Amino acid sequence: MKPVERFFRKYFLSMVGIIALFLLLNVVLFFSVLLWAWQTSETPEISISKICDSITLDETGHLTAAGVLDEILEEHHAWAMILDDTGTVIFQSKLPEELPRQYTAADVAKFSRWYLGDYPVYVREHPQGLLVVGGEKGSQAKYYFSVSESYARKLLVGLAAVFLTNIIVVVLLIWKNTRHVEKAVTPILRGIETVSSGQPVSLPEKGELAEINRQLNKAGAFIAKKDSARADWISGVSHDVRTPLSVILGFVGQLEEDQTLPISAREQASHIRRQGEKLRSLISDLNLTSRLEYSMQPLRMEKVYFVELARQVVCEFLDGGLEARYQIVFDSSQESETASIMGDEALLKRALYNLIQNSVIHNPKGCVISVSVAWNGNNTVITVSDNGIGVSAEKLDKLRATTNHLESTDERLKLRHGLGVLLVRQIVEAHHGTVEILSEPQRGYKTVLIFPDNEI
Incomplete structure (x- = not known):
C-alpha cells in the first residue's frame, strides 16, 4: 500500500475509533450517573416482611404488634394498617388522621398501585387481611404504565434501528469528510514525493489549499x-x-x-x-554521477549478457598492463551464460570497471581480485571481491548509506571508495538492481550486484 493511501486509511479508521470511544464513554458515564444517584439518594428501605410478621393475633383474637413495629415505622417516618375483606381498618399504627378508615374495592385498587392521599404505599397480603404500609410524603416516586407486548417489541426494534442508523450516518459523514480531505491533500503529498525524488512538480493552484x-x-x-x-x-x-x-x-x-x-x-x-x-x-x-543523480543521463537500452560483459572488463584490465602484484580471477556458472537484461552496456561496464579499479587503488601492496557471475533462479548476481586491506566498520556504514554524495579525493588525489560506490549504486539502481557491500579490516572487500530477471 502506498504511503498516501495508508495515511488516509489510518485517518478514517482513527475517526471511526474516536466515534466508538465516544459511544463507549457515554455508556460508561450513563451507568456511572445511575450508580452515583443510587448511592447518594436517601432511599427508604422499609422491610414489609418484618412489619407483616410483627403484627399477630393475641389470645383474645385481637391484632397486636411487637415492639419492633414502632421502631421500624419511627425510623422511616412510616405508618401501617390492615384492612379486612370489607375494606375496614382493623389495625393501625401511626396512621395519619386525614386518611379514611373505610375503603372500597376501587379505592384499594387505586392506592395499591399509586398513592394514598399523597403517601406512597406498599401492600402485602396478611393472614387477617391486606397490609398497607405508607411512607413519608415525597419520599418515593411511583409510576405505572403498560403497553402491549407487540408495541414493546416494535419499540425496541425501532430504537435499535435508530441507533444503528445514527452510527451508519456518522461513519458515512466521516468517510465523506475523509474523501474530501484526501482529494485536497493527496496532490500535495504526491507533490512532496515528486520533489523529494528530484522531479519537477506542477500542482493546480486552486481550491482550499x-x-x-x-x-x-x-x-x-x-x-x-x-x-x-x-x-x-x-x-x-x-x-x-x-x-x-x-x-x-x-x-x-x-x-x-x-x-x-x-x-x-x-x-x-x-x-x-x-x-x-x-x-x-x-x-x-x-x-x-552528477548526470545520473539529476536524471540527465539517458540510458541506451540494448540486450546485455552479463558473462560476456564481465569477461570484456576483466580482459581490458589484463591487457591494460596490470601490475604483477594484482591477479584477477574470473568465474561464471553454466546457468549464468545466458543471463541477460535490457540495459546500458557502457554504464554497466563502467560499474564493473570502477569496482575492480577500487580494489587496485586501495591495495597498493597487491591483492587477488575475484569477479564472478551467477544465476540463482530469479536474479543474476555479479560479485567483485578482493583479499586486500578492507575497510573499517565505520567506513563500511558510510559506504552502505545512500547519501555518499560526491565524496571524491584526498590530499594525494587518490580516488576514495565513496564516489566510486555512489556511481556504481546509481548505475545499478537505474537498472532496478541492488548493491550489497561486505568488508572487514584486513579481510578483504566484497561488492555484490543483484539484477532481477525481466525487470527492464
Missing part, C-alpha cells in the same frame, strides 16, 4: 533550478578541466618517452602522467 500548492510549485521550481545549475556547473568545470589536462598529459607523455632526459626526470614525468590519468578518471566519474 491553493496557497500550499503554489508554495510547493515554487519550491519544486527552485530545487529543479538549483539542481540544474549545479549539474551544469559540474559539467562546465569538467569540460574546462579536461581540455588543459589533455594538453598536460600530452606533453608529459612526450617527456616520459624522451630518451635524452635523465631517468629521474622521465620517472617524474611518468608519475605526473599517472596522477593526471587518475584526475581525468575522477572528473569523468564526477560528471557521470
